[in-house]
Amino acid sequence: MLSFSYVMLERLKMARAIRQFVFTIIALAVGCLVIYILRRITSINKYMLIFAIVGILSLLAVSLVGTTEYGAKLSLSFGAVSIQPSEFVKLSYLFFISGCIVTWKDFRGFLIAGIGAALHILVLVYSKDLGTALIFLVTYVFLIFIAYKNYVVLIMELGIATIGGILAYSMFPHIRTRFLAWSDPLSVIDNQGYQISQSLFAIGTGSWLGSGLNNGLPNKIPVVVKDFIFAAISEEMGAVVAICLILIYMCTVIMIFNISFNSTYSFYMLVNSGFAIIFAIQTILNIGGVIKFIPSTGVTLPFISYGGSSLLSMFIGSLIAECSEELWQLPVIRRRK
DSSP states (O other): OHHHHHHHHHHHOHHHHHHHHHHHHHHHHHHHHHHHHHTTOSSGGGGHHHHHHHHHHHHHHHHHHOEEETTEEEEEEETTEEEOHHHHHHHHHHHHHHHHHHHOOSHHHHHHHHHHHHHHHHHHHHTTOHHHHHHHHHHHHHHHHHHHOOHHHHHHHHHHHHHHHHHHHHHOHHHHHHHHHHHOGGGGTTTTTHHHHHHHHHHHHHTTTOSOTTSSOGGGSTTTTTTTHHHHHHHHHHHHHHHHHHHHHHHHHHHHHHHHHTOSSHHHHHHHHHHHHHHHHHHHHHHHHHTTSSOOOOOOOTTTSSOHHHHHHHHHHHHHHHHHHHHHHHHHHHHHO
């Protein structure tokens, strides 16, 4: 995935490719540091409330003093450096919900996890970061189902989510704009539908085998290095490569779920399951928006889209999934000694 990222970013803008490579080195170093710290923490689930407080405060900081991008407050700017805290809160959010379920195996865990999830989502909605809010909501619904396997609760949560989506559609004009651009982009091609129309033109031009690197016009697509980089890949590398890339994402999600369900510690089983859900939903939202399968939500494509915050979050989540069994066993061994 990173290879696709470097190739397309270098083709689009060399400076972005160099920065992405630097981000990768930083992400690998920070990810290893996080694993080193987690290896020395016993009973990590007892810190669940700390994860929730830190996550909610981070999102509140963005909603109050964050930088507005495309109608939503997404990041905190420190001079030339821009950080998107919601990417890191995805991980603390998983640790919080998993900690609640593991610590209280009864209705209390469900209730406290639900209240904490609602607070996270409401702050994101207040910031108008609705794509991330949707990821948080879907992750909570399916993680609760994995933990409790209660179909009645699942149906209730899906019903509440549907009502919330209807309310969001009526309250936020830019959601209606995105639905308009999705339903009939050519009718508003000079305005709201320009981005998705250019994406579809690029994918159609590439056909099955692609136009070849440097032979397409991917720079015609707004925000192509982030939200619509899949369209650039499809145009110059073709639909065959794009389909293979989708299969890579599918296999990655299956692999993470396999790691999760083979875990002997229920906390990391839930964390890894949640990360697999986030990885899958984010991929579906990004690619689905690019190909006009669903309205565009403005989320990045994992490991390929340009951006340090998203890359770091995905690196840490992947390393936790890979090392989760060791993270559980080492504290147990130390306690026995």
